[in-house]
Amino acid sequence: MKNKVSEWIIKRGRIILCYIAATRIAGAFFRITKKRFINDKSSRWGKAWWYGYLLNYSLHLDIESIRSKSFPKRRVQKLMADFDWFQFYNTVFQLDCIAHIIYELSIGYTPIIDDTWGVWDQFFEQPIAPLNENENKEDIEISDVPQTLYTPSSISKCKLVRTLWHRLINEFCRLNEKEKMYIDKECHDVLSKGNRVMAIVCRGTDYKTANMPKQPEVCDVIAEAEKWMKKYNYDKIYLATEVEAIYDQFEKAFPGKILVNKRTYYDKAMKDQNVKWIGQVSFDRENDNYLKGLEYLSSIIIVSRCKALLAGDCGASNMALLYNGEKYERFKIY
Numbered sequence: 383m384k385n386k387v388s389e390w391i392i393k394r395g396r397i398i399l400c401y402i403a404a405t406r407i408a409g410a411f412f413r414i415t416k417k418r419f420i421n422d423k424s425s426r427w428g429k430a431w432w433y434g435y436l437l438n439y440s441l442h443l444d445i446e447s448i449r450s451k452s453f454p455k456r457r458v459q460k461l462m463a464d465f466d467w468f469q470f471y472n473t474v475f476q477l478d479c480i481a482h483i484i485y486e487l488s489i490g491y492t493p494i495i496d497d498t499w500g501v502w503d504q505f506f507e508q509p510i511a512p513l514n515e516n517e518n519k520e521d522i523e524i525s526d527v528p529q530t531l532y533t534p535s536s537i538s539k540c541k542l543v544r545t546l547w548h549r550l551i552n553e554f555c556r557l558n559e560k561e562k563m564y565i566d567k568e569c570h571d572v573l574s575k576g577n578r579v580m581a582i583v584c585r586g587t588d589y590k591t592a593n594m595p596k597q598p599e600v601c602d603v604i605a606e607a608e609k610w611m612k613k614y615n616y617d618k619i620y621l622a623t624e625v626e627a628i629y630d631q632f633e634k635a636f637p638g639k640i641l642v643n644k645r646t647y648y649d650k651a652m653k654d655q656n657v658k659w660i661g662q663v664s665f666d667r668e669n670d671n672y673l674k675g676l677e678y679l680s681s682i683i684i685v686s687r688c689k690a691l692l693a694g695d696c697g698a699s700n701m702a703l704l705y706n707g708e709k710y711e712r713f714k715i716y
Contacts (some may be wrong), residue, residue, distance in 0.1 A: 384551055405676045409632070410440045425578075429531065436532035437483075439488045440546060445553045449486065457491040459483075459525045460498075472678065473697030475501065480550050481532040483509045488527060494519060505561050505679060509554040523592050537700040540645050541708070548707040565680045572684055575641055576618030581685040582607060582632070583702065584623045584695035595695035598716040600628055604635045606692055606714070611636075620688055622698060642683055645677045692714075 412435045419435075422428030459482040479502060486493035492510050495502040496519055513519065527706050534543045557565065573579055585597050610616060621632050621640050627648035635639050667673065682698050685691065686705035691713035693699035699715055 390450055395697075400414050405438065405441065408434070409442075410671070411627075412438055415634060432531040436484050436488055437546075437669075440485065443484075444488070448492075449510060453492045455491050456494060456517070456686055457486055457525050458494045458496045459486060460496050472675075473682075473701040476551070476701070477533050477547075479509075480547070480554055482525070482552050484532055484550070491523075491525075493525075494522065497672070499546050501644065502627050502660065502677060503558075505557060506559050507556045515675065520593045522609065543704055544708065547704050552707075560678060561676065561679070564676065568680045568685050569687055572620055572641050573687060576616075578614075578616045579618045579620050579641065579688045580607070580610060580690040581615040581620045581688035583685060583696065584621065584625070584628050584632075584700040585690070585694050585696045586697070597694035597696070600631050602714075603692060603694075606633065607636070610690065610692065610712075611639075613692065616689065620684055622685050643677070643680055669677065 412431075415431065416435075419428050419431040423432060433678065445499060459479075472681070475497070480499075483493045483495070487510075494508055494513070497507075534540075534547060537543055537547065555662065563616055582603060584600060607619060611619075616642050618639050619632065619636055621642055621650055624645075624647060629640070629647070678698070682701050683705060685693075685698070685702040688710075690711050691699065691706070693700060693702075694716050703710075703715075
């Protein structure tokens with residue numbers, strides 16, 4: 383027994399030492415090469431250097447120390463968007479915001495997020511400190527970085543990426559009080575209806591027609607869900623989908639076991655309005671963009687608080703993984 387314990391400690395100790403050595407070497411490399419690439423944000427080598435530099439910076443980021451400092455250097459990151467679907471909350475938007483936050487912190491500025499449509503302020507607190515009564519965003523320097531330098535290309539396939547971005551999301555994407563109360567209530571209302579609720583994310587609409595990751599067939603997801611419910615004793619399914627026809631298929635397969643939150647489905651509206659992207663859909667209601675964003679965000683967080691996840695590869699499922707922080711009993715991303 384002692385030998386096994388000793389071997390385990392030695393093995394883990396070697397891994398830890400290798401990790402420390404690698405990060406120290408990486409830190410030294412970025413310090414040495416900083417003068418060469420600090421102003422190079424457009425070339426292939428410059429982008430690669432900035433990505434590695436910001437990754438290394440994020441791994442060692444002491445957020446408590448940053449929050450305890452004063453904020454003499456504040457800079458607005460104005461986020462612009464070329465696509466209609468940026469007008470309401472989505473996963474790409476949130477990851478881009480975090481990437482810009484990390485960049486501003488790394489060069490000594492305290493970031494302020496100011497997007498074109500005010501999406502950030504509708505849902506989240508400012509990442510480090512709120513504007514005080516003597517500050518005006520228009521009087522603060524505007525960031526000169528037009529493109530994102532640090533965003534993961536793959537989330538679900540790498541545990542290190544998931545762990546790191548879970549920490550960054552927890553620290554920087556804090557819901558404001560109004561939205562937190564609404565979403566916590568939605569989570570309670572949905573998840574209290576079952577003892578062991580598994581989540582399923584099933585996308586259709588633009589994911590079926592655009593150049594997006596291929597989504598699984600609904601029948602395959604239903605078959606897998608049946609196995610999970612029997613084998614692991616899940617009693618309810620929270621279904622996140624924008625397609626009413628998919629909801630009908632699941633309700634038929636699992637009568638009385640499908641849970642949903644307050645939402646508006648998109649498939650019929652897209653057909654009626656002849657649009658390609660769900661962000662282009664307009665429902666006849668006041669504050670439509672805000673409500674679409676709230677429905678989407680609350681759905682992601684409900685998914686993240688379930689016991690397990692079965693999903694297609696899409697922004698919602700990847701973001702739910704990040705919010706969840708490796709607490710799922712099991713998950714499968716097709």
